[in-house]
Amino acid sequence: MQNRRRFLSWGVLCIAMAVGMPSVMAQAVPAKPAPWRDAPAGYRSFIEKAKQAEAIKDPLQRCLAYPDYPDNQWPAGLAAAHCHLVFDPAITLDDVRGYLDRDAITELDARFKADLDRHFSKDRFSEVIHRDFEGFDDSVASGQLSMRWVEMAPASPYALTARGQYFLAMASKARGGKWAADTPSENMQRMSEFLDKAIENYRKALELEPRLLQADAGIASAAGFESRRDDVQNAAFAHGMSVDPACKVLTATMMVNLEPRWGGSYAAMNTLAVQLSAYVPQRPLLALNTIWPQVDAADMASKTDSYNAAASMLRSVLINSTNSLAFDKMGRWLDYTTSVDRWEQLVILLEASRFGQGTQEANRIRGRLLVNLAWEPKWAIDSLKAAVAQDPGDAYAHYLLGAAYWNSGAPAQAEADYLAAMKDAGTRRAALHELTRAMLSAHKLTKARKYVDLLNKEYPKFAPGWMTRGSVLLGQGINGEEVTQALRKFEATADPNDFRQMQELQHVRAMLKTIDKTSEASSE
């Protein structure tokens, strides 16, 4: 009897090894070179350089080292200027808090003034002053800090601008993202109240420092929320243009305000684009704005589900500008077009990531393509971590992140994300199955058993789950009848339309035949 058990044990083990793991999306770490080496030549070279750049920790150096989009016709110096705009060191909320804690108001203002002066310097030109205010968003921390700063320094144009930024962001939050007709009146009223406060603070700032274009842009942006403030908007834009007719941030604000959806027109947008084009040789960052009429037109096409037309409109934009939002949109829209070159889509989404984090959907799609197409699970982790941070309820992003961890050789790390993916019915079965297998890979056999029990209970007709059960039992040192039962369940539930399951079925049937013969011989 003891000998028969040993025979069965080895028999099952050999067959389990022969049939391998059931077919699922995520598989073991590949031994061969990454498949992107077989991508079309232009894309292959791009991906290779992008991967090298990804290894650079410093964000500015990473951006500068990143490859340019293939066959682009970007204005000279645009990519580098864009990198500096996004990644040059800027003043943070923590910096501001530190100055306030030390009661160093004068020093704090001096730092802001130094950055403002650079906006008007020929030798040291920079628009970093705008980024100095970026941290002042709609967060509680931003609200508390800007209030404290204004109370400590009521005559600081920078404190007042920061306060304006906070109220502008709160107005946007109160407004919400729906069309006006679908937005409750209380939201519109609250928005209006915050806009009043924003404009009041910006105006005080400009009285103290008329060169503060961030305040002009803020007023123009605030006024753009309500048509009744058109005069305020026009006055702010006129004032700002008199200070600097080529400010990237002010002109971007106006370009958005001129969109048809806000009461403007493509004719007006194109007029501004032509006006700005004259400055592009000296101020290449303006190329981020001159293409905005095409981006908006494409955006409108996408809203009627005309993704082919929308993508077609954006192609020329990508050739002429590094605008990362355009790359982000294109990368997302390609998922909805009738035909798509996935390598091109990946390259576009990588280029989008060069200049910033991007949208949640773009991060998820980039992660998906890095896992499934380029076979770069480790590279995918950052994109997918960003995607789940931006939307913790996105079960599919969690599923992909779990797969990325597992396939990067860190199966134990995959557990939390697979569990999160199981909260959604659409990804539950696949996530639970891969979670079981990841725990098996991580030699966490108790967990693997717990999860496979759940898998078999919830999805008794899911054949690969029974195969995995056999593997888990063997991993636990359990053999004999329980394993045989799992194989019989696999045989009974295998999907005849699934090629891989049918291949496995042949092995399983041979195995079961051997087991039955041995069993009969033993009985005799």
Added chain:
Amino acid sequence: MIRYVWMACLLAASGVVAQTTTTLVLDPQQKVDGIAQSEYAERWWQWAMQLPDGVRAYQDPTGAQCGMNQSGPVWFLAGTEGTMRVKRRCDVPGGRFIFFPVIAMNVHARPGRPIGCSAARSQARDNNDKLAEASVILDGQPVQRISSHRVSGTRCFDAYANAKYLERREDYVPAASDGYWIMLGPLSEGVHYLVVHARYDNAGKPSGDLEQSFEYELHVVPDESQLRSMPPLSRDGLIST
């Protein structure tokens, strides 16, 4: 000082009936309409979270929306997030009790950041154990012994129970409430001034440096229809201990 003189003049002009804070402020153990103040604290959070971020009562810069979603015998007033010092004007129907936080915490789970009930209660309690300052002045008269108005929830609850804007409300459960709350008896018709200031001193902890200041100009107006439908206002009836 000047402000109080001005306020006193206004009070005289508006013919406010003499009410003292001593008689108006309910003890924390006193119930209203058979409901404990700890439950009113939970209901207050559910009222506050009924609207999405940006439009909530504690983010109201003017008081223009103070009447949103009010119902029943108790009228809720809002504090702030510590991001604004606000002066709000609010019309309050007569005969209503008035309930507001001097300073309070609501700790709850959120998507991707689950929390257990005991941890939520512990975090909500933490800052309130470190109350540094608290003052409430009603019509120029300070409310005494604010520290005795601590209302700690004995259970967890769903702060987003009325938040129809959320797709997955369960991600925000559980929640725990702790803080210092005041329940005022119905104010006389006319104008009343409420000034609240409070702060924690719990360095390094989330919201451990929260400081809030808010003022209300309360216009108590007749509301006969509401009064007819309300239970009698007495310690044996609407108020109970």
